[in-house]
Amino acid sequence: MAQAQRPKFTPEIATIEAQPTQWVPMIRCPADFPLEIFELAILQLVHHPEYNSTLILRSEVLSERTNGFPASTPVLDGSEPAKCIHRKLLPRRPGRDAPLEQHCTFYASEGDAIDNLILTPTVPPGGSLPYYHPAVHHIRFRYLASSSNSADEPIPTTGTLQIEVDPLPGTPNDPNSRLYRTCLALLETVHRYGWGVMGNYKKRVIHDCVVPREPYQDLYLVMRERHKHLVDTWQEVTDPYKHVFEDIGIATFLVLLWKDTYKTSSPILESGDVEEFWKTWPRPPGGFIDFGCGNGLLTHILAAEGYAGVGIDVRARTSWSHYPASTQSSLKVHAFDPLSLEADSEIFKPGSFIIGNHADELTPWVPVVSRLTKASGYISIPCCAWVFDRKFDRARDKPFPYTEEKEGSFVAGLNLGGEGSNASSYSMYRIWLASVSQWCGWTNECEVLRIPSTRNWAVIGRKNLVTEGGAEEEWVERAREIIEEVRARGEFKPRKPEGKAGEH
The missing domain is CATH 3.40.50 (Rossmann fold)
Structure with missing residues (x-):
C-alpha cells in the first residue's frame, strides 16, 4: 500500500492572548501527527540545526541532564522540565560568526509526554548573540493537544504546533520581520520531521558512512581558508566557486580516508608545525x-x-x-x-x-x-x-x-x-x-x-x-x-x- 502524502503545511499567525505574558505567540499550524511523535521531531531539530540555517555548521552536545536544571530554565504552567541538552552551535564561517552555547529544555505534561521545547542561548557577560541566532531570550515550541479528534481518523490531526518567543527589547516580530521568517522556517521543519517519523521516512541518502562528519567538517573549514584564494586566480572558463570548493571537499575527504586506511602500515611523517597537523598523518x-x-x-x-x-x-x-x-x-x-x-x-x-x-x-x-x-x-x-x-x-x-x-x-x-x-x-x-x-x-x-x-x-x-x-x-x-x-x-x-x- 502506498504511503500517504504529507499533509500540506498551512501556517497562520498565532493569536496574541489578551493577558500579556512573557511569551509572544508567533505562528502555528495543524500538527498532523500525535503528541507521542512530537519529542522525536524536536530531537531532530536539536541535533541538526544546520538544516535550518546555512550559517550553522552543526551542533555538539556538551552535556545532558534530567535534574539540576540551569537557573535560566523558564517555569511553565502545567508542564515540568524533564530533560535538558546543553549544546554548542558551531558556525560555518568561524572567522565571521562566533559559536554559541544553548540549553534545550524538554518539558512534560501529565502522562510524561513531552509537549514543550524551549531553546535558551547563553551569552557571556558583555557578549552578544551571533547573527545566525534570533534576537530572543528564549524560543518555545509547543504541542497543543486537541480534544475534538475521532479515534478512527486515517490521518490524525491531533493537535496544533505553535512557536512562541521571549524577544529582546525592541525586536520586531511582525510578519515581515526576520524573527517571524525564522519562526516560520522552524515550524515547517518540525511539521516535516513529525510527519516523516510517523510515516517511517527513510533518508534518500546517508552521509558520513566512511569518514565521520565532525572531523570532516572541522578539517574542511581549515582547508577552505587555506585554498579559497584559488577562486580569485581561476584560469578556466568554468565556475570557480563550484570547482574550487568541490575539490577542497574531496581533498579533505581523502586526507581523512588515508589517515584511517594507512594508520597501521605507514610511518607517520614528522612535522614541526602543529598547525598543519595533517602533515603528520599516514598517506x-x-x-x-x-x-x-x-x-x-x-x-x-x-x-x-x-x-x-x-x-x-x-x-x-x-x-x-x-x-x-x-x-x-x-x-x-x-x-x-x-x-x-x-x-x-x-x-x-x-x-x-x-x-x-x-x-x-x-x-x-x-x-x-x-x-x-x-x-x-x-x-x-x-x-x-x-x-x-x-x-x-x-x-x-x-x-x-x-x-x-x-x-x-x-x-x-x-x-x-x-x-x-x-x-x-x-x-x-x-x-x-x-x-x-x-x-x-x-x-x-x-x-x-x-x-x-x-x-x-x-x-x-x-x-x-x-x-x-x-x-x-x-x-x-x-x-x-x-x-x-x-x-x-x-x-x-x-x-x-x-x-x-x-x-x-
Missing part, C-alpha cells in the same frame, strides 16, 4: 594518482598539503602553468592505455592510491587498474556513464556476477539514494560500476560526499573482498580477462596526448 605508500586530472586542481591541493603523487591527463590545461613549480612537476600529459599497462609502470607504482574524480571514460577502469597495478586502494566519483570501450547502455550492460552477496543486499549496500527503485540510468550505472569493483576483489564502501555537486556518490576500494575461495590471484586474473575481452572487441581507441608531454 599512501606509493603516493596518489589523479586519473584524468583535468584542470589539476585536486592534484595541486593535495601536493600543496604535502602529499606525493601525480595527476595525469591527455592534455595540459590553462591552469597548469599558473600553479607553483612544485605542482607543475606533479602534472603529466599522458594518454592512458589499459591494453598496455606495462608501459605505465613509472606512473602506476605499487601501493599507489588511484583517484577517479569525474574521470569520464576512464571511470570503469579505475577498479581494474587498481587491481592489476597492486594499488593500495582507489576512489571513484562517477559522472558521465562509460563502460570500458563505449557509453553505458542500460539495456545491454548488465552487472558483473556478484561474488558474495545476493542482488538485493548488494544494491542496498551501495547507498544509491532515491526511492529505492534504482530505475534511473545513473543508478543502474553505479550498480554496474560497483559490480566491476567487487568482481575484481574489492570490498565496496560507498559515500555520498559533502561537495557542491549532484554527482557526489563515491565508491571506495581499499580492502580485499573476504570470500571463502577468493584469492588475489583470482581477482588479478578476472581483471586481465576484462582487458582481453576489450582487446578482442577491438573497439577501444586510446586517446593520443595533445601537446608535448615533456613541457609539463
Whole structure:
C-alpha cells in the first residue's frame, strides 16, 4: 500500500492572548501527527540545526541532564522540565560568526509526554548573540493537544504546533520581520520531521558512512581558508566557486580516508608545525594518482598539503602553468592505455592510491587498474556513464556476477539514494560500476560526499573482498580477462596526448 502524502503545511499567525505574558505567540499550524511523535521531531531539530540555517555548521552536545536544571530554565504552567541538552552551535564561517552555547529544555505534561521545547542561548557577560541566532531570550515550541479528534481518523490531526518567543527589547516580530521568517522556517521543519517519523521516512541518502562528519567538517573549514584564494586566480572558463570548493571537499575527504586506511602500515611523517597537523598523518605508500586530472586542481591541493603523487591527463590545461613549480612537476600529459599497462609502470607504482574524480571514460577502469597495478586502494566519483570501450547502455550492460552477496543486499549496500527503485540510468550505472569493483576483489564502501555537486556518490576500494575461495590471484586474473575481452572487441581507441608531454 502506498504511503500517504504529507499533509500540506498551512501556517497562520498565532493569536496574541489578551493577558500579556512573557511569551509572544508567533505562528502555528495543524500538527498532523500525535503528541507521542512530537519529542522525536524536536530531537531532530536539536541535533541538526544546520538544516535550518546555512550559517550553522552543526551542533555538539556538551552535556545532558534530567535534574539540576540551569537557573535560566523558564517555569511553565502545567508542564515540568524533564530533560535538558546543553549544546554548542558551531558556525560555518568561524572567522565571521562566533559559536554559541544553548540549553534545550524538554518539558512534560501529565502522562510524561513531552509537549514543550524551549531553546535558551547563553551569552557571556558583555557578549552578544551571533547573527545566525534570533534576537530572543528564549524560543518555545509547543504541542497543543486537541480534544475534538475521532479515534478512527486515517490521518490524525491531533493537535496544533505553535512557536512562541521571549524577544529582546525592541525586536520586531511582525510578519515581515526576520524573527517571524525564522519562526516560520522552524515550524515547517518540525511539521516535516513529525510527519516523516510517523510515516517511517527513510533518508534518500546517508552521509558520513566512511569518514565521520565532525572531523570532516572541522578539517574542511581549515582547508577552505587555506585554498579559497584559488577562486580569485581561476584560469578556466568554468565556475570557480563550484570547482574550487568541490575539490577542497574531496581533498579533505581523502586526507581523512588515508589517515584511517594507512594508520597501521605507514610511518607517520614528522612535522614541526602543529598547525598543519595533517602533515603528520599516514598517506599512501606509493603516493596518489589523479586519473584524468583535468584542470589539476585536486592534484595541486593535495601536493600543496604535502602529499606525493601525480595527476595525469591527455592534455595540459590553462591552469597548469599558473600553479607553483612544485605542482607543475606533479602534472603529466599522458594518454592512458589499459591494453598496455606495462608501459605505465613509472606512473602506476605499487601501493599507489588511484583517484577517479569525474574521470569520464576512464571511470570503469579505475577498479581494474587498481587491481592489476597492486594499488593500495582507489576512489571513484562517477559522472558521465562509460563502460570500458563505449557509453553505458542500460539495456545491454548488465552487472558483473556478484561474488558474495545476493542482488538485493548488494544494491542496498551501495547507498544509491532515491526511492529505492534504482530505475534511473545513473543508478543502474553505479550498480554496474560497483559490480566491476567487487568482481575484481574489492570490498565496496560507498559515500555520498559533502561537495557542491549532484554527482557526489563515491565508491571506495581499499580492502580485499573476504570470500571463502577468493584469492588475489583470482581477482588479478578476472581483471586481465576484462582487458582481453576489450582487446578482442577491438573497439577501444586510446586517446593520443595533445601537446608535448615533456613541457609539463
